[in-house]
Amino acid sequence: MTAIEDTAEQLPDDPATPARLLWRNRDYTGWWIAGTISEFGTALSTVAFPLLILAVTGSAARAGFVGSAEGIGALATMLLGGALADRFSRRTILITGPLTQALVVSTVVAAVATGHVNIAHLTAVGFIQGAVGGLAGGAGFAALRRVVPASQLPTAFAQYQGRMMAIRLAGPTSGGFLFALARWVPFLGDAISFLVGALGVVLIRTPLGPDPDERKPGEPVITSIRAGFDFIRGNAYLRFLTTWVALANASIAGMFLLVIVLVRNQHGSSTVVGAVTSLGAVGGLAGSLFSSRIARRIPGRRLVMAVSWLTALGSVGIALVPWPWAIGALLAAMMFLIGPINVVFETYEARMIPDALMGRVSSAINFSAASIRWLGPLAAGYLAATIGSTAATLVIASVLTAIAVSTHIARGLHVLNEPVDQIRTDA
Known part of the structure; x- marks a missing residue:
């Protein structure tokens, strides 16, 4: 223990x-x-x-x-x-x-x-x-x-989500x-x-670690970093989480750019663009207020599957609705859903990773997520310029649909069927 x-x-x-x-x-x-x-x-x-x-x-x-x-x-x-x-x-x-x-x-x-x-x-x-x-x-x-x-x-994770929004x-x-x-x-x-x-x-006042017996100052930094990735590779849930977060982050980043383009194409002013994108933050803030309750009452795997599908459907709606405020409402709904799923992911991540590896594993997950995030806006901008903003949004929706499909076949996601308080670290 x-x-x-x-x-x-x-x-x-x-x-x-x-x-x-x-x-x-x-x-x-x-x-x-x-x-x-x-x-x-x-x-x-x-x-x-x-x-x-x-x-x-x-x-x-x-x-x-x-x-x-x-x-x-x-x-x-x-x-x-x-x-x-x-x-x-x-x-x-x-x-x-x-x-x-x-x-x-x-x-x-x-x-x-x-x-x-x-x-x-x-x-x-x-x-x-x-x-x-x-x-x-x-x-x-x-x-x-x-x-x-x-x-x-x-x-705690729900409160951090609310603070961010x-x-x-x-x-x-x-x-x-x-x-x-x-x-x-x-x-x-x-x-x-x-x-x-x-x-x-x-x-x-709480000791923040690492404890003296957990420190390995003589270990090469590369070896230490590799240990974080090795732990992820050996854990089916963390492998899924790392891939899911990376693809979802890139897709959502591209979606935000396309929302701006879509609203402008519908003759929305700069003020309307700002208001529509702000609705996304409002939805995220509202989601954070309920995310802890939702995460406690809905089994984790079922919640991840539902949110993945609803996000994909919401992106299709954003591509097809003809009114800026409808786009804003759908964006707010998508951001509302992200809060609870983040609470689930972060809670299981925190319970599953040994304290001695927490810094390396969490940083490896964040690095993987951030490493391709920049591709989302880049790809979205290129697609919008070549095939139009509506078609580009539907391409992003297809990626989100593939992510949703993966939640049904990912072996590592079954760990979310276990109550989080039964998850124990290995060290």
Whole structure:
């Protein structure tokens, strides 16, 4: 039995009030609040970076440099971050990461305030931000399982889903408003938010691991990273999860681009485009509020199959309906469904992976998912230009249909028939 299971069994387990019990967890509550502030600060700068570049250069192409650099930086370090999370102090990683990001973003504050904005500098900042985020990602997922009792993981993941969707709604608008006040303000807010994020980790009392007997400092990094992929290859459920998430993420990313194109083709204004895409975030936020209850009451395998098919059908509807607001409603419905399925996947993932491998395995899954996500918008844009946006959306729908079919034949998905509280790690 792992240390995680010992902790979980010592804490109260009342399925009727999981959220209330979770908020009584001082470590979790403080970390969650600090993380919310940190992610909101990141949302401010996410919209402020392209606004700044457009204001300085007027180039949309250059405005994409920072976002691309950040994504490349995250991919470059994600696997290394997982290895580090299983051999060095996760607490140290989760503190030094935000402190580094705060320092880097503060250089943008200085550059904007003094009028010395340089595209190369901003691109480097984006890359470093992504790289540091990649290094810390594995430690964050592993630390969460230390802080949260196993029986309350579905509620915790549902709350994280809700936070993400709420920030996706409020962050861009707030960032644009602050940018209008003064160009350096959203970047200052981001820098301060990273400091708050680091403070939240400092205040956690629970040991975050890895324990001294779990560390293998003499093991080569490549060998350590390979162990994460080996564990996935040896587990039918994790093999399915990795493939499903990678294909679904790429498809949904392409779908978001096609939604914009479809609405524009239906003579929707920029305001309508923004409102339609915001409906997706509203649906995701609503789904997160119910995702824990849904995940607890519907068997996991049945839920994954149902959501996969409904998502495929929803994408067909998006391709064929002739009204922008109908597209928005279908997009909201699809995003509503994603919340519960993410809770199922993440809960079983957290229960199934040994703590000593948590950083490497979770980072390997995230890396695989992110590694082809960029193909979705690229393929969607190419198809829309060559065969039209409606046909391109139907192509995406066919991929989602294939994913739905796979849920009926995937051997690894049968583990979701077992109640999550019966899942035990091997270490």
